[in-house]
Amino acid sequence: MTGSTGTGTGTASGAPAPTGPPYRVALVGYGLAGSVFHAPLVAATEGLVLDTIVTSSQERRERARGEFPDVRFAATADELWERADELDLVIVASPNRTHVQVATAALEAGLPVVVDKPIAGTAAEARSLAGLAEKRGLLLSVFQNRRWDNDFLTLRRLLEDGELGEVQRFESRFERWRPQLKGGWRESGAPEEIGGLLYDLGSHVVDQALVLFGPAVRVYAESDVRRPGAEADDDTFIAVTHIGGVRSHLYMSATAAQLGPRFRVLGSAAGYVKYGLDPQEAALREGKRPQPGRPWGEEPQELWGRMGSGESPLTGGGHPVETRPGDYPAYYAQVAAALRDGTAPPVGAYEAADALDVLQAARRSAREGVTVELGA
Secondary structure, rough: OOOOOOOOOOOOOOOOOOOOEEEEEEEEEOHHHHHHHHHHHHHHHEEEEEEEOOOOOHHHHHHHHHHHOOOEEEOHHHHHHHOHOOOEEEEOOHHHHHHHHHHHHHHHOOOOOOOOOOOOOOOHHHHHHHHHHHHEEEEEEEHHHHHHOOOHHHHHHHHHOOOOOOOOEEEEEEEEEOOOOOHHHHHOOOOOOOOOOOHHHHHHHHHHHHHHOOEEEEEEEEEOOOOOOOOOOOEEEEEEEOOOEEEEEEEOOOOOOOOOOOEEEEEEEEEEEEEEOOOOOOOOOOOOOOOOOOOOOOEEEEEEEEEEEOOOHHOOOOOEEEOOOOOHHHHHHHHHHHHHHHHOOOOEHHHHHHHHHHHHHHHHHHHHHHEEEEEE
């Protein structure tokens, strides 16, 4: 493998400046996750170079070659293991059902791995992968990009500064209005596909809640299939009680005709309400790319959240809180630093397993109509 260790002086994403040749990256899958998120972010990261894309689709190859003219292609992930000595990192952005299989093969081939969320269908599988990575002495990280959303970074600062007082309830919504089915494996009801919003958007909102407020001790959920012809959950609610007493109310829906606030955080001193999604995904979909020294992840002042008490922000209550810029590029900058320096990856597999504990408990709660205790 290429690359060398070094200290460096720092980059815009907070990681040390790279030294030595770049790490060669293979990307397995060039659908939504691979083409919109992983490939552009890898290409924008100093110290990483997109070497190979695994896809059998000629249309996707042509699209990828238009943006990355020097990239190589492979039809299957198995082709990568035959030349593992030419690669330094494998990114698994293929359908959910393949995550464990491909990640296991990569680790057994001696290659560090990044896996798109959810890393697996069960917490046990995630912990097994984590154990294999430890045994092999290899990096294993999960792409939880929404830890670098603008609203999440802003809320973390408010919590660190204590401006809300003691947080009592955290409401997080990832809602969409998609009354018509789009089709594909994400909407499949087949268990092996790991589809539905609980594991898709739920992987994000649960991860964020655990990062902010610590481990879950109790989970209650309601999960429904609303749209005609749908097979997987498309309207789900999870209530999480955290070890410190904070209650998180997490909503994910494809059938929300009126969208609620992305965050509503209620504390003993004040509340914070933020509407709208982080702009980075939309920018990446439009073909915009992060560039060193250029603004990225920023939003206009009229979209800033508001903090205050005693009155709705929609009627002028509280005061605006400047939203920190989102920073998806920081994820791969930290991955590059971890490869070079042997430091911890930005999101570990055991953290992802903790989130899967909550998702599995939510699925059981919704199915059986019970509240599930964790860690008992």
